[in-house]
Amino acid sequence: MLNKVQLIGNLGNDPDVKYTQSGACVTTISIATTKKWKDRDGNPQEKTSWHRVKLWNKLGEIAGEYLRKGSKVYIEGELDYGSYEKDGVTHYTTDIIASEMKMLDGRRDGDNDNGQRQGGQQQRQAPRQEYGGGGGGQRQGGGYGQQQPSSRQREQPQQPPMDDFVDDDIPF
Template sequence: MAGKSLNRVQLIGNLGKDPEIKYTPQGTPVAKLTIATNERFKDKAGEWQDRTEWHNVVLWQRLAEIAGEYLKKGGKVYIEGRLQTRSWDDKTSGQKKYMTEVVASDLILLGGRGEGGGGGDFAGSSRGASSSAGGGNNFDQRTPEPEPASAGPITDEDIPF
């Protein structure tokens, strides 16, 4: 039975390193980055514990370009997107490998100047970008973009990571 479902991820965290920008053979920009989120909880003994979770994020087209220009290691960022698991055969071991990633559809820089956030308030989205009402740079980059599949289906071989 086919029913309604939801695949949506929202993250606020810090970049573990500068984004890695590459291009598909068709010239489509794609960015890969990792975001750390932190959780604080009490263990069985009642002691506070901190746990860091690392999330792999992939951004396509204009969002990838924005990430390359404005995101820096340590910067705080909001990412919205969907979970996607891809698989491939490892060429050295012959084993099937899996990776679950967040495919971003929205990006908002939360850190200001001096915080690794890329210099000002900025919001970007694959549906278009809008500027924050705060200080810093006011960008308005409204660019309607087709889905990544508009140039044909993207296979694992197209992903340059």
């Protein structure tokens, strides 16, 4: 069986960081993904979907510290369905429990100065950060506070920074 979700999108609001009674961090973020296409008449169309993502433990702490409304992020995880009752009505929820996160934005102004000059203007860029092993809450059977490298991190050697990457380098 496979239950895997991959998203690239932007945060719709600042992360909501909370802690369980046992001290585990759980951060909730809302990510927007947008699909664009042209209809039969050639008119541009667009649909935005919103996804609620939960990040546990160290992954949640990192998300709470570094992500902000508008941040571009890659999330990998699994779907989790739940329900609750309020005022006699059953409500159903769909969450994504993140196991991996990559921050795709450069650093914001005010962060440490490791920028580069372009067009006479200082631009700050952070190396792309990849975080994994945040756990899936109670379903992971313990492991709170432990951060294991994701299988992708274990299998792949370190890639050189993409700062010098140019669209002309793409072979298609």
